[in-house]
Amino acid sequence: MKKAYLCHEPYSGYVLWLKLWWTNCNPRLICSWYCDTVRELGRTKNNGVANSHTLLRHAHDPYFANTLQHKFKFVHGNIKPEIFWSQLRQCWTPGFEDILDIGLITGIYDPSNSLKRLIFQYIFIPWIQQELDLF
DSSP: OOEEEEEEOTTTOOEEEEEEESOSOOHHHHHHHHHHHHHHHSOOOOGGGHHHHHHHHHHHOGGGTTOOOOOOOOTTTTHHHHHHHHHIIIIIHHHHHHHHHHHHHHTSOOTTOHHHHHHHHHHHHHHHHHHHHHO
């Protein structure tokens, strides 16, 4: 698994999204997941996209230029998501790592081969995402 992203509602413990992608160099993608969730639920809070939210607010209303639109609170704010990640790593990930290791061990998959890496991403990211959605 390359990168997994979690948006976790801290009070209810509800997972708003759990997404897998092959890189962490695309903040627009993460912001799109946030915007999709806002559209779907009508609201959400996530400090991970607070800067994007502030930027959008500034772009749509010049009155708020050079103002901070969020109050960041760092005390124990990441405990529940960290518990979730720990549970995911202990309960879910090992079986999938074993399945994917078969390709490495048998030589079917060579991560240094660009074509094989792209085929892997095309086939396995959607499959793993489906499994994460079920989790």
